[in-house]
Structure formats: C-alpha cells, structure tokens
Amino acid sequence: MSGFLPTRGESPVQTVRTIGRVAQMIVELRDEYVEKERDDVLAQIEQRLDDLTSLRAELRERIEQARSDA
Numbered sequence: 902m903s904g905f906l907p908t909r910g911e912s913p914v915q916t917v918r919t920i921g922r923v924a925q926m927i928v929e930l931r932d933e934y935v936e937k938e939r940d941d942v943l944a945q946i947e948q949r950l951d952d953l954t955s956l957r958a959e960l961r962e963r964i965e966q967a968r969s970d971a
Contacts, residue, residue: 913963920956923949 927949934942 913960913967916956916960916963920953920960923952923956927953 927946930942930946930949933939934946
C-alpha cells in the first residue's frame with residue numbers, strides 16, 4: 902500500500918471517537934440521574950463535561966495541525 906497513513910496520534914479520528922464515547926456516558930448518566938437523583942451521579946456528569954471540554958481543545962489542536970500541514 903502506498904501513500905501516507907496517519908497514525909492514531911496524528912489523526913483526529915481517535916479524538917472524535919472518544920468524544921462519542923464520553924457523550925454516550927453522559928446520556929447514560931442522565932438516565933441514571935432521572936431514575937434516582939444522586940449527588941455522586943451529578944459529580945460524574947460534571948467530570949464527563951470537563952472531559953468533553955478537554956477533548957474539544959484536543960480536537961481544535963488536531964484541526965489546526967492538519968490545516969498547517971496541508
């Protein structure tokens with residue numbers, strides 16, 4: 902096979918997949934919280950939102966990197 906194939910570290914695909922997994926976790930935590938309102942579940946939701954914020958920054962970096970490499 903010829904041509905350049907980006908590794909996971911160079912491609913935003915892995916970051917996008919991780920964003921999807923974290924988003925799914927948030928949906929599941931929402932369902933859990935709606936069923937029974939618990940403070941620990943709220944804390945987990947907040948942590949996942951922090952994770953998404955970090956992933957957003959990572960994705961922006963990867964997009965900028967791809968643009969500068971083009």
